[in-house]
Amino acid sequence: MKKILITGGAGFIGSHTAVSLVQSGFEPVILDNFSNSDHSVIGSLERILETKIKWYEADCLDGDSVREIFSENEFAGVIHFAASKAVGESVANPLKYYRNNVESLLILIDAMAEYGVKDLVLSSSCTVYGQPEILPVSESTPRQEAESPYGNTKKICEDILRDYIKSGAKSRIVALRYFNPIGAHPSSEIGELPKGVPANLVPFITQTAAGIRRELTVFGNDYDTPDGTCVRDYIHVLDLADAHVKSIQYLFKQEENFYDVFNVGTGNGNTVLEVIKAFEKVSGKHLNYRIGPRREGDVVKTWANTDKIKNLLGWTPKYSLEDSMRDAWNWQVKLGSAGK
Ligand SMILES: NC(=O)c1ccc[n+]([C@@H]2O[C@H](COP(=O)([O-])OP(=O)(O)OC[C@H]3O[C@@H](n4cnc5c(N)ncnc54)[C@H](O)[C@@H]3O)[C@@H](O)[C@H]2O)c1
Numbered sequence: 001m002k003k004i005l006i007t008g009g010a011g012f013i014g015s016h017t018a019v020s021l022v023q024s025g026f027e028p029v030i031l032d033n034f035s036n037s038d039h040s041v042i043g044s045l046e047r048i049l050e051t052k053i054k055w056y057e058a059d060c061l062d063g064d065s066v067r068e069i070f071s072e073n074e075f076a077g078v079i080h081f082a083a084s085k086a087v088g089e090s091v092a093n094p095l096k097y098y099r100n101n102v103e104s105l106l107i108l109i110d111a112m113a114e115y116g117v118k119d120l121v122l123s124s125s126c127t128v129y130g131q132p133e134i135l136p137v138s139e140s141t142p143r144q145e146a147e148s149p150y151g152n153t154k155k156i157c158e159d160i161l162r163d164y165i166k167s168g169a170k171s172r173i174v175a176l177r178y179f180n181p182i183g184a185h186p187s188s189e190i191g192e193l194p195k196g197v198p199a200n201l202v203p204f205i206t207q208t209a210a211g212i213r214r215e216l217t218v219f220g221n222d223y224d225t226p227d228g229t230c231v232r233d234y235i236h237v238l239d240l241a242d243a244h245v246k247s248i249q250y251l252f253k254q255e256e257n258f259y260d261v262f263n264v265g266t267g268n269g270n271t272v273l274e275v276i277k278a279f280e281k282v283s284g285k286h287l288n289y290r291i292g293p294r295r296e297g298d299v300v301k302t303w304a305n306t307d308k309i310k311n312l313l314g315w316t317p318k319y320s321l322e323d324s325m326r327d328a329w330n331w332q333v334k335l336g337s338a339g340k
Contacts, residue, residue: 001027003073004248005117007060007108008081010037012192013123013181013237015045017079019190020241022049026248029073030055031066032082037193044189060104063111070115077119077248080108083153086199090150101153105160112171119251121244124158124175124261126233127151131299135269136233138305139177139261147297158261165259172251172258179233179265179304181240183324184331191331192237201275202234202325206332209285216287218272220294223301229272231301233265236319236327240264246313265304266317275321282326 004021008014009030015037018028030042034057045053054073058065060082083101084090090097105122112120128151129137130144146152161173182202184191197213198204208216221228243264251258270278276287309315319327 001025002076003027003029005029005031005069005073005075005078006081007031007078007104008083009055010034010039010041011081013178013240014079014081015041015190016185016237016241017081017244018045018053019048019185020238020245022051024245024249026245028053029069029075031058031060031069033057033059036084036195041190048185048187048189060107061099063107066107066111067114070111070117075115075117077121077251078108078112078117079121079244079248080105081123083123085150087148087150088199090148090153094149097149097153101150102156102160105157109160109164109171113169118171118256119248120161120171120173121247121251122157122161122173122175124177125151125154126177126179126263126265126302126304128155128158128177129302132302135301136267136303136305137263139263139308162259165257168257170256172254172256174247174251174259175261176243176247176264177261178240179235179263179302181237182234183236183238183319183327185238186327186330188327188330188334191328191335201232201272202328205276205279205287206328208289209279209283209287209329210332210336214288216276216289217292218276218289219292219298221273221291222294225271225301227271227273230298231269231271231303233267233269233303234275234321234324235265235317236324239266239317239319243309243313243315246315250313262309262313263304263306264309265306267304267306269301269303270321275325278321279325279329282322283329
């Protein structure tokens with residue numbers, strides 16, 4: 001079985017990718033410092049998969065630990081999720097973000113080169129596109145100046161990888177630009193664990209319905225969209241996880257010295273009110289929300305052109321918005337009031 005190192009593998013997307021990797025015949029090895037995840041995720045994964053999961057509590061910024069993990073395992077590839085991801089915090093504390101998101105990538109690339117591991121998948125984000133002029137947004141759309149230090153770290157990481165490959169490195173690398181990952185594993189064993197007040201819409205919805213938050217504010221309903229609220233491309237986290245497996249399999253088939261980027265979204269945009277309606281339908285709950293003023297800096301509408309990933313990786317999403325909302329709600333019910 002090919003071993004795949006997943007940094008940040010105890011986190012939201014990493015843990016679901018661990019499931020998909022095992023189900024596709026790989027052996028995931030998790031490296032996480034648990035700064036934004038819980039140790040209980042390991043047990044949850046083992047219950048879902050009915051197998052032991054190898055994991056290390058380590059920090060990607062600690063080069064000695066990272067190299068030690070490489071020396072103990074023969075990795076076929078690496079998926080690098082570990083990063084800090086709170087946009088607001090990145091504005092207040094940019095150096096934390098440049099260090100954790102950019103320096104960790106450099107340390108990882110060095111370790112991969114030292115141990116002859118060629119294949120890498122990086123978590124990037126649709127945030128690199130800003131507000132695209134043409135929709136749906138394809139990979140050839142020029143990236144825009146980042147709105148936050150967090151967004152900038154994703155652009156910089158992409159640039160580092162592109163330049164590294166341009167320099168003749170033998171690696172094979174894919175950066176995946178995620179749109180809006182939501183949902184949870186249908187078993188309700190793993191899901192998103194937002195710390196404090198959630199910055200994303202779906203955990204805010206489920207926490208409001210669970211009584212943890214009093215009400216949801218919808219930021220603006222006078223935009224140029226079907227119902228005036230902002231539009232995003234919401235993708236079930238298990239579909240996103242599958243895109244990582246397909247990316248690793250794709251990389252194995254490429255010549256050395258390879259870099260490419262792929263959008264990962266459903267190809268459909270949904271408004272905030274559509275997401276709320278889907279939630280109310282699958283949960284049978286009425287959501288307490290109100291319309292508030294526009295929020296500065298919000299992208300009004302974005303959704304992905306997914307032709308490239310469909311054609312080259314043979315990947316297509318399987319889950320609907322309602323599936324995602326059902327799984328997110330079941331996960332919230334399981335969490336109860338945790339996350340207060
Ligand atoms: N969730 C989203 O909406 C979204 C969208 C686009 C891109 N991304 C990117 O996807 C990746 C995964 O996101 P997520 O939503 O699963 O986040 P998450 O916070 O749930 O998972 C990240 C994991 O990395 C770990 N981690 C952070 N810094 C570390 C370090 N220095 N060493 C070891 N472990 C470390 C955390 O403990 C956590 O378990 C991130 O790179 C994020 O920027 C996420």
